[in-house]
Amino acid sequence: MFNYLLYRIGKFIALLFPLKISYRIAVLASDIHYFFAGQDRKIVQNNLRAVFPQMPKRQLNKICINTFRNFAKYLVDFFRSEKIDHNFIKNNVIIENQDYLEESLAKGRGVILLSAHLGNWELGGMVVALLGYPFWEVAMTHIDKNVNKFFNAQREGRGAKVIPLGNAVRQCLDVFKNDGIVALVGDRDFSGKGSVVDFFGKPTIFPEGPAEFSRKIGAVIVPVFMLRNPDDSFILRFEKPLDFPSTPDKANDLKRLIGSYKLIFEHYIKNYPDQWCMFRRFWKE
Numbered sequence: 001m002f003n004y005l006l007y008r009i010g011k012f013i014a015l016l017f018p019l020k021i022s023y024r025i026a027v028l029a030s031d032i033h034y035f036f037a038g039q040d041r042k043i044v045q046n047n048l049r050a051v052f053p054q055m056p057k058r059q060l061n062k063i064c065i066n067t068f069r070n071f072a073k074y075l076v077d078f079f080r081s082e083k084i085d086h087n088f089i090k091n092n093v094i095i096e097n098q099d100y101l102e103e104s105l106a107k108g109r110g111v112i113l114l115s116a117h118l119g120n121w122e123l124g125g126m127v128v129a130l131l132g133y134p135f136w137e138v139a140m141t142h143i144d145k146n147v148n149k150f151f152n153a154q155r156e157g158r159g160a161k162v163i164p165l166g167n168a169v170r171q172c173l174d175v176f177k178n179d180g181i182v183a184l185v186g187d188r189d190f191s192g193k194g195s196v197v198d199f200f201g202k203p204t205i206f207p208e209g210p211a212e213f214s215r216k217i218g219a220v221i222v223p224v225f226m227l228r229n230p231d232d233s234f235i236l237r238f239e240k241p242l243d244f245p246s247t248p249d250k251a252n253d254l255k256r257l258i259g260s261y262k263l264i265f266e267h268y269i270k271n272y273p274d275q276w277c278m279f280r281r282f283w284k285e
Helices: 002-016 019-036 038-051 057-079 086-092 098-105 121-130 145-156 165-177 209-217 250-271
Strands: 093-096 111-115 135-139 161-164 181-185 195-199 202-206 220-228 234-238
Touching: 002 019, 002 057, 002 145, 019 038, 019 057, 038 057, 057 121, 086 093, 086 121, 098 111, 098 220, 098 234, 111 121, 111 209, 121 135, 121 145, 121 181, 121 220, 121 234, 135 145, 135 165, 145 161, 161 165, 165 181, 165 209, 181 209, 195 250, 209 220, 209 250, 220 250
Parallel strands: 093 234, 111 181, 111 220, 135 161, 135 181
Antiparallel strands: 195 202, 220 234
């Protein structure tokens, strides 16, 4: 209940003030949180250290502070979802390589829009839905039912349809069969059954779901990222589709697909490290 009240208060503040002032309030709150949240700070620093093992500590800490600040801005954008419309897109979002999405949909096998916990993935989903595409997103179900309703209402208010993580497979297959789009994040495994991959030179676990769907039903994987610019505008960038024919060797197919988008994730995290909002210990012994 406490978290729900915080989210409601956050939404009230985000809608009460103009966007720039809301961002300033959020940044102030994130700096206070950064100072007192030693465990969160240590987790983010350790994750960044794995990406930049030779980086000076002062520079790494600066990236860490900006990570907290960017996540606070991400929350402001999410709380203000009802203000996200076609006019917002026109004035604040540059869309790159949209033809990749169009070409993938034209194949008639469904599309997996695959992103990471980087930039503003929630806002990116809202923009795709507002552009008129048949769009679903798989989302983790929160234990608190009020929080879950709050988050899903923010998403669905912009036209997205939410598929609960624990009940996703059948619904995703139905979407793909009707040539729809399912958005997934591929840099964190929630199932406990993922694949071990070498990520920035250290082993970690990636979910197999995106690659499994692609192999099983032929859905095209289109990596996509909603990146924040220094002036708080955005770039919605679609990457070249990953569309590999399946073979009898399932393990090799999954390894090839996951390996392909793993390299894309590494590229974006290395280039936008302060937008990788990973507040969980990413590499485990």
